[in-house]
Amino acid sequence: MDYFATVLISSLSSASILLIATLGLAVVFGLMGVINLAHGEFIMMGAYSALTATQLGIPFILAIPVAVLVTMVFGALVEIIIIRRLYGRLFDTMLATWGLSLALYQGAVLIFGSVSPGIGMPQINFNVGDYTLAAYPIFMILVAAVMLAGIYALLTRTVYGMKARAAIQVPDMARAIGIDSARTNTLTFAIGCGLAGFAGAILLPIVPATPSMGFAFVIKAFLTVVIAGPVTLAGSALAAIGVGTGASVVASFMTSVAGDLFFFILTVVLLRLYPLGVSAKWRIKL
């Protein structure tokens, strides 16, 4: 019983980690429709930014906003230089962002080398019956929930959020009521990148910064957003928690390979049942 409880809690925690890594992509791909294959590298950039900041003596908790700022600024530049010219051109966007992904990966290898030190997890543990769990990964459940609620509030309760959705849904009409769609889209893309940076930074104690860390996240993040469908935020949350928890439970009873296998098989099944995503018929905003 205790064992089952610990498995459930730690599986929920890995699902939350998946959700944290996915939410930036939910904004950039789910909401804006930009297939950003460099999303994983934005997570990596966030991780290295936070790592570098802590090495410079900044406390970890303050290194996180630094990472968000760095990835947001870089994301804004990428949108202005590359993405803006390619809206609605799916394959061109994929090619361009794939190139960006390779360049960032190699850039990280050149600057940081292919292995780097972790920063160590805060050593706080708690017990479930006879089992001991590290607190930090469990804390990620709370982080994912707050992050989700925060993005939802930003996009539905603020004027910026309404403008952002209007500019994405019908760009010409958004301009015709006075919204500078181009600038709004730059900001939205930058926020998506900043969320990736936040993910890289907050997960740093669990997932050490390496140049290739992006690859580990990006495939599952994309699948999660695809399973989610048009109601991006709620759909991604459900998909990450459903599929992510399931895969993690399977992984803890069998092997991690079996967990991944379960993840991909479940994705295939869900997409057969809901070709447009699980949220295709939901009548809610996000």
Add this chain to the structure above:
Amino acid sequence: MFKVSDATGGYGKTVIIHDVSLNVWEGEIVALLGRNGVGKSTLMKYMTAIIPAKKGKVEIAGRPAPNTTFGRARVGLGYVPQGRFVFPRMSVIENIAVAAATNGKNATMAVEEALEEFPLLRPKATALAGGLSGGQQQVLALARALAADPCILLLDEPTEGVQPSIIDEIAGTLLRINKERGISMLVAEQDLDFCLSIAERAYVMERGTIRLETDRESLRKDKALQQELLGV
């Protein structure tokens, strides 16, 4: 008040409208008539700068209009496009609120005013705009444009695909808004009766140019002209 001179433009290299000049005086409702494909919608997109200008000028309230679509919206050019284009995954309230807030107005008050003005939107206030009927979307597109507090409103085929009872309601509302708020309007239409019921003056388009300018009475009497230009 609103003036277009020598408007020439189109899509890519294809020029669709040639040297179109027209004006709308303060507080006036003017119709833009013509059959399908004569360039009415293209002219409206030219006026809103949604398509680039090859030649010509647009003046709003006596000043040269800004070059961008959002710049023109901010100096008071309202636009209700053909096909409505409401923001489908935003609620009715949000569609109105975003237009008001973008133009520095109090969104809550603007929404309340709009629901007052268009009672048929009230029961749908929290529904997603994409799920509304054609007529409801048309009314919402109008409410959205009005929430931005325009001084000149461009309406592109506001009766298309709208049930007759709502068409009458739209005509009544446009007249009332014109009278109460003094908003000038340019209405592109194929529905002659609708135009005759609201507009004092009309321009008739043919093959991308203005064929003639006429007033309500002469157009009403001249059945031959109606037949020739509009096919009615």
